[in-house]
Amino acid sequence: MRIAGSHILPVSQERAYALLQDPAVLGKSMPGCDSLEQIGDAQYRMKMKMVLASVSGLFDGTVSIADKSPTSSFRLIVEGTGKIGFMKGDGLLSLVPADGGTNVQYEGSVEIGGTIAAVGQRLLDTTSKMIIKRFFDKLTAEVAAENSTISGTKSGTVTS
Amino acid sequence: MIPQEFEYSAPETLKEAFALIADGDRKILAGGMSLIPLMKLRLAAPEHVVDLGRVPGLNHIGEQGSIIHIGATATHHDLEISPVIRGRCPLLAETASNIGDVQVRNRGTIGGSVAHADPAADYPAALLALEAQIRIASAKSDRTVPASEFFLDPFTTPLEPGEIVVEVLVPCEDGSEGYRYEKLEHPASGFAIVGVAARIKKSGKGISMARIGVTGLGPHAFRALETERLLESGADLAKATATLGDGEEANSDLYASADYRRHLARVHARRAVSVALTRAT
Numbered sequence: 185m186r187i188a189g190s191h192i193l194p195v196s197q198e199r200a201y202a203l204l205q206d207p208a209v210l211g212k213s214m215p216g217c218d219s220l221e222q223i224g225d226a227q228y229r230m231k232m233k234m235v236l237a238s239v240s241g242l243f244d245g246t247v248s249i250a251d252k253s254p255t256s257s258f259r260l261i262v263e264g265t266g267k268i269g270f271m272k273g274d275g276l277l278s279l280v281p282a283d284g285g286t287n288v289q290y291e292g293s294v295e296i297g298g299t300i301a302a303v304g305q306r307l308l309d310t311t312s313k314m315i316i317k318r319f320f321d322k323l324t325a326e327v328a329a330e331n332s333t334i335s336g337t338k339s340g341t342v343t344s
Numbered sequence: 345m346i347p348q349e350f351e352y353s354a355p356e357t358l359k360e361a362f363a364l365i366a367d368g369d370r371k372i373l374a375g376g377m378s379l380i381p382l383m384k385l386r387l388a389a390p391e392h393v394v395d396l397g398r399v400p401g402l403n404h405i406g407e408q409g410s411i412i413h414i415g416a417t418a419t420h421h422d423l424e425i426s427p428v429i430r431g432r433c434p435l436l437a438e439t440a441s442n443i444g445d446v447q448v449r450n451r452g453t454i455g456g457s458v459a460h461a462d463p464a465a466d467y468p469a470a471l472l473a474l475e476a477q478i479r480i481a482s483a484k485s486d487r488t489v490p491a492s493e494f495f496l497d498p499f500t501t502p503l504e505p506g507e508i509v510v511e512v513l514v515p516c517e518d519g520s521e522g523y524r525y526e527k528l529e530h531p532a533s534g535f536a537i538v539g540v541a542a543r544i545k546k547s548g549k550g551i552s553m554a555r556i557g558v559t560g561l562g563p564h565a566f567r568a569l570e571t572e573r574l575l576e577s578g579a580d581l582a583k584a585t586a587t588l589g590d591g592e593e594a595n596s597d598l599y600a601s602a603d604y605r606r607h608l609a610r611v612h613a614r615r616a617v618s619v620a621l622t623r624a625t
Contacts, residue, residue, distance in 0.1 A: 237382075237498075238383075303382075303385055306598075307597075310563045
């Protein structure tokens with residue numbers, strides 16, 4: 185299944201590029217991500233718990249970053265396997281400056297298989313889109329939180 | 345397949361039910377038409393299932409001051425045959441009769457369907473067109489949420505842990521209104537590829553009120569506000585429905601692509617409004 189879209193992050197292109205590859209930020213933003221642990225250069229092991237409606241499943245997987253061309257694009261590959269099925273997402277993220285920050289455009293494919301896909305075929309498209317949307321919403325919230333702590337620290341420095 | 349082992353409780357009051365779902369990996373069972381198949385496939389494996397089926401009176405259907413109160417465990421079949429629903433809110437009865445098959449309608453409940461919030465369920469289209477409210481309660485709270493603020497995303501609602509959908513509140517339809525639920529049914533699942541619920545009030549030759557709820561097209565059911573506005577301002581049917589779904593993200597699956605779905609939604613909206621017009625007096 186093809187997936188494409190875009191999302192505006194309220195930070196500079198350099199910052200967006202760094203954030204999208206920062207395991208701490210990715211770990212917090214990926215829906216259901218329990219842990220993200222570095223296992224190689226730009227490669228991480230991930231444990232995930234997906235909960236959607238009554239369905240819940242644990243996934244063991246990897247996240248890797250490839251084809252880096254700093255500050256303009258890279259590929260993000262997420263793979264996971266669990267009892268209820270498997271998934272693989274492979275997307276090219278391109279960053280372009282935009283009003284109010286950086287426009288992150290993504291284009292790629294998502295494959296989902298196993299019981300979850302056999303039963304939930306009619307829902308794969310809409311739920312995949314929702315999970316991507318949640319990722320970017322969480323990421324934007326992380327960025328906002330970070331911005332406010334930075335300004336908080338600044339004001340703290342002033343008072344002391 | 346046989347579900348994973350789980351604990352089962354059948355509380356006899358809502359108060360008991362609230363206490364039972366207060367913590368841990370608990371799942372509420374109403375009609376079980378979505379939960380049980382998922383448990384049998386082991387896609388869902390809750391540790392504890394709390395069955396609301398034995399809470400007496402939770403399946404009530406009654407009218408109080410031009411609002412129809414429908415208890416959460418009223419089945420689709422209950423709604424389909426209820427004289428109150430058929431007489432005072434026929435759009436909902438027609439929608440209920442379009443759900444799944446006889447077996448599903450006999451077991452499945454309105455509260456279960458609403459709380460599950462499948463993006464292709466039939467009720468949300470009708471509940472939006474009817475401007476219904478969902479009453480949600482927990483041990484500590486009791487609140488009412490309009491349908492338009494309830495179906496947020498696939499399987500996503502404002503329900504918090506510990507809360508239960510206890511009632512659906514539907515304003516009585518005006519006897520002069522026309523109504524129609526039009527649906528293209530998925531041949532295997534019975535879910536709506538698209539479903540359109542319409543309510544129309546006529547004044548003279550024009551339309552004085554149009555309410556249109558659409559399910560199955562996007563990530564959640566929505567009101568086709570632009571189409572309603574165009575109909576109320578005298579646009580012809582073809583023109584009013586031509587822009588339905590513009591700006592909405594459309595679902596796509598093996599059965600129907602996004603563009604085809606959007607087209608279907610417009611065709612079904614046209615049909616629903618035409619029939620509603622002939623029923624309006």
